Amino acid sequence: MPRGDGRLTHELDPQQPGPQDACGVFGVWAPGEEVAKLTYFGLYALQHRGQEAAGIAVSDGSSVVVYKDLGLVAQVFDESTLASLRGHIAIGHARYSTTGASNWENAQPTLRATTPRGTSGDDGPAATTIALAHNGNLVNTAELARRVAELGVGDATTTSDTALVTALLAARPDLSVEAAALEVLPTLRGAFSFVFMDEDTLYAARDPQGVRPLVLGRLERGWVVASETAALDMVGASVVREIEPGELLAIDEHGLRSSRFAAPEPKGCLFEYVYLARPDSTISGRNIYAGRVAIGRALAREHPVEADLVIPVPESGTPAAIGYAEESGIPYGAGLVKNAYVGRTFIQPSQTIRQLGIRLKLNPLRDNVRGKRIVVVDDSIVRGNTQRAIIRMLREAGAVEVHVRISSPPVKWPCFYGIDFATKAELLANGLDTDGIRRSIGADSLGYVSLPGLIAATEQPKTRLCRACFDGEYPIDLPADNVIGKHVLEGLAKTAANTGGHASKRRGSDSSHAGENSRRTGTGESAGGNERVATSPGGADALLRP
Numbered sequence: 001m002p003r004g005d006g007r008l009t010h011e012l013d014p015q016q017p018g019p020q021d022a023c024g025v026f027g028v029w030a031p032g033e034e035v036a037k038l039t040y041f042g043l044y045a046l047q048h049r050g051q052e053a054a055g056i057a058v059s060d061g062s063s064v065v066v067y068k069d070l071g072l073v074a075q076v077f078d079e080s081t082l083a084s085l086r087g088h089i090a091i092g093h094a095r096y097s098t099t100g101a102s103n104w105e106n107a108q109p110t111l112r113a114t115t116p117r118g119t120s121g122d123d124g125p126a127a128t129t130i131a132l133a134h135n136g137n138l139v140n141t142a143e144l145a146r147r148v149a150e151l152g153v154g155d156a157t158t159t160s161d162t163a164l165v166t167a168l169l170a171a172r173p174d175l176s177v178e179a180a181a182l183e184v185l186p187t188l189r190g191a192f193s194f195v196f197m198d199e200d201t202l203y204a205a206r207d208p209q210g211v212r213p214l215v216l217g218r219l220e221r222g223w224v225v226a227s228e229t230a231a232l233d234m235v236g237a238s239v240v241r242e243i244e245p246g247e248l249l250a251i252d253e254h255g256l257r258s259s260r261f262a263a264p265e266p267k268g269c270l271f272e273y274v275y276l277a278r279p280d281s282t283i284s285g286r287n288i289y290a291g292r293v294a295i296g297r298a299l300a301r302e303h304p305v306e307a308d309l310v311i312p313v314p315e316s317g318t319p320a321a322i323g324y325a326e327e328s329g330i331p332y333g334a335g336l337v338k339n340a341y342v343g344r345t346f347i348q349p350s351q352t353i354r355q356l357g358i359r360l361k362l363n364p365l366r367d368n369v370r371g372k373r374i375v376v377v378d379d380s381i382v383r384g385n386t387q388r389a390i391i392r393m394l395r396e397a398g399a400v401e402v403h404v405r406i407s408s409p410p411v412k413w414p415c416f417y418g419i420d421f422a423t424k425a426e427l428l429a430n431g432l433d434t435d436g437i438r439r440s441i442g443a444d445s446l447g448y449v450s451l452p453g454l455i456a457a458t459e460q461p462k463t464r465l466c467r468a469c470f471d472g473e474y475p476i477d478l479p480a481d482n483v484i485g486k487h488v489l490e491g492l493a494k495t496a497a498n499t500g501g502h503a504s505k506r507r508g509s510d511s512s513h514a515g516e517n518s519r520r521t522g523t524g525e526s527a528g529g530n531e532r533v534a535t536s537p538g539g540a541d542a543l544l545r546p
């Protein structure tokens, strides 16, 4: 009998997800502080960036331990788990998968010891253990997989770009992790905001384009790095600065060191300003809430309409709806109430419940909308099903006209740098013009903010922004179609297995590692009521699995 997964989601219609972010990362170096709890609260603030899995790694100076599982941060960790994660360095991750399947093995932080398996046993040199968390998506994953296979450091249990980077960092036991990072980071292509650690040091690195945000904060007795400034606020850290595109930071008992591994070519993600980042975060000096209000103002100037009430699609449409109302002079009010606590499959929905769809998440305020001409402001249209359902709901509640205003230009191109919109074929704006979309969703009128209007609202120069999902100009070169995409590594493995070629032999040798891992799983010892899974060759690390 099918069972619900018990997971909550912020999606209005879980069958039709909106843009999915590619993870939140957090790191802390703070002797004397409860670093696992700080990381928990940091991840809590970043939960909107990924809801599939969560994990925390800690080091007490002699060993690195990772605890991770599928689910929301509050579902993965409880008081006793956090209490068992002791140390002075921690990193954390909230995952949405953009490369690799959504499974436990691909949850992060990833963990690798520097001593390659099979070359050193208990008598060998002590290994350094690396834990790594990634926000973004690499585009030369296939090339990295080849390099990892050639070095013989692959791990067939994971199918993520992040695991490949961790393997490459761990493949240089002759170098410090910092030196290995300065060799590996310049070879990566795509979007990456990394936080990683070994027993003694916290690291943070950002791709040369700085596609995804990453900020540095200061605690009274330590340092914090996080995807967004709101996570620094949450743990009482002051914002120091953004980690620069192409910069590697190392933080340890000697203080903070900065190195450059590539020249900066800033191309920050424009969609962070529209939807992805929290409104109480700041990116490149621009407060996101103020930016969204400005987008709403631009929308009102570009697409005015006679109406009685401006309402947002809660909550992501709220600041833009406020801006639209301010600029147009049309009163702002609530027309839809969101029930934030309905689970995706908290109970396995029957067909009858499934048909309720969006009604499980949104309820119209009938008294507010009845007899009125409504402007409803939303952040984006991906497939159009959500907007179609909302418009129908508003009309059934008595709205006489429904005008839709969207605070981003039409999304016509897929993102390869860490946001999962939908396939190109699923994007409604890809096959229809604005009037076709209006008819498809059943609105009386439809207006998207223009790309120049959106860019102006961010207060960033156009040249410093990635706009590819709107205009198709990809700032980081993409490889051929067949070596890109969410399941690129699974695809390569399948091809190799089918052809019985060179790669399959390498994967064969990798799978012996997988076997080794699974045997370890079977002999795990108990740690705080959880199964302790793996001990590295250096005896330094452990993976805790619920």
Ligand code: SF4
Pocket: 211, 268, 269, 270, 271, 272, 414, 415, 416, 417, 418, 419, 466, 467, 468, 469, 470
């Ligand atoms: S393609 Fe769009 S979502 Fe992806 S990084 Fe560029 S602006 Fe952001």
